[in-house]
Amino acid sequence: MATIGQLMNRDLSVVTEDMTVKQAAGQMHEQRIGSLLVKKGNDFSGIVTETDVVRAVAEQDDVAKTSVVQVMSSPILTVEKKLSPHYARDLMANKRIRHLAVSDNGKIVGILSARDLLAYFKTMSKEVS
Numbered sequence: 001m002a003t004i005g006q007l008m009n010r011d012l013s014v015v016t017e018d019m020t021v022k023q024a025a026g027q028m029h030e031q032r033i034g035s036l037l038v039k040k041g042n043d044f045s046g047i048v049t050e051t052d053v054v055r056a057v058a059e060q061d062d063v064a065k066t067s068v069v070q071v072m073s074s075p076i077l078t079v080e081k082k083l084s085p086h087y088a089r090d091l092m093a094n095k096r097i098r099h100l101a102v103s104d105n106g107k108i109v110g111i112l113s114a115r116d117l118l119a120y121f122k123t124m125s126k127e128v129s
Helices: 021-031 050-059 085-095 114-128
Strands: 014-016 035-040 043-049 078-080 099-104 107-113
Touching: 014 021, 021 035, 021 050, 035 107, 043 050, 043 099, 078 085, 085 099, 085 114, 107 114
Parallel strands: 014 035, 078 099
Antiparallel strands: 035 043, 099 107
């Protein structure tokens, strides 16, 4: 059985706390991703997702002046890379989220998205049929 660590994206896309929602949205669009880790110094302070950006556009007067800190989720919800995709799927469903930070002994080493899980479970269902 696969582990979360085998499915995760190891390329950590990062923004700093002083960046705006507009800048974060531009980076997500350019990189074709749905989430960015927010960094403060050497540590991650939160995660900003496409859902956070949409909410900010709907609720804020000017996303060009709105900091990612104002819309990010914090603390970051993490899962250990050795856990099963089933665990991640259930956690995402229960928390109503689409991105999880993946950790190895407490250090964030990747991001797992609902798309990653969908691709995995689609492959698994084809193997069963």
